[in-house]
Amino acid sequence: MNFDQDKLIDMALAARSNAYTPYSKFKVGASILLKDGTYITGCNVENSSYGLCICAERNALFQMIAKGYTKEDAVAFCIVGQTDEPISPCGACRQVMEELLKPNTPVVLTNLERKVKVMTVAELLPYSFSGDSLKWWI
Numbered sequence: 001m002n003f004d005q006d007k008l009i010d011m012a013l014a015a016r017s018n019a020y021t022p023y024s025k026f027k028v029g030a031s032i033l034l035k036d037g038t039y040i041t042g043c044n045v046e047n048s049s050y051g052l053c054i055c056a057e058r059n060a061l062f063q064m065i066a067k068g069y070t071k072e073d074a075v076a077f078c079i080v081g082q083t084d085e086p087i088s089p090c091g092a093c094r095q096v097m098e099e100l101l102k103p104n105t106p107v108v109l110t111n112l113e114r115k116v117k118v119m120t121v122a123e124l125l126p127y128s129f130s131g132d133s134l135k136w137w138i
Ligand SMILES: O=c1ccn([C@H]2C[C@H](O)[C@@H](CO)O2)c(=O)[nH]1
Pocket: 021, 024, 026, 027, 028, 043, 044, 045, 046, 053, 054, 055, 056, 057, 079, 087, 088, 089, 090, 093
């Protein structure tokens, strides 16, 4: 499905401006375009107990679920951070993308210069562990 990549990046950048990062100072934004035209966004939110920090990607994906949407509704996902190259999401977020997005959903990785690399969810996490692996008894 076609989508407005510039608008998707703008939404992720706007979310990034809300990032709560007193410890790392590394702000990240994420946005999801849904089939009904809605955008859902997320930023990273840190905590003095470092293990409780949540990445922008998971914040956005969990909000998508909380608002009643599913992977079938997601058209594209975008992540932006202040990196030299388009941002590379962490392993935990790749696993959550595998769970909550479809394998062929485009993920727009970008940076503040708007250098873009588009990869699918499956390309970001090849040979993944998934819910299918839990169906061993069938
Ligand atoms: O793709 C990424 C990489 C890092 N972070 C956050 C986690 C932490 O708050 C800070 C530094 O790792 O950036 C994200 O939100 N997304």
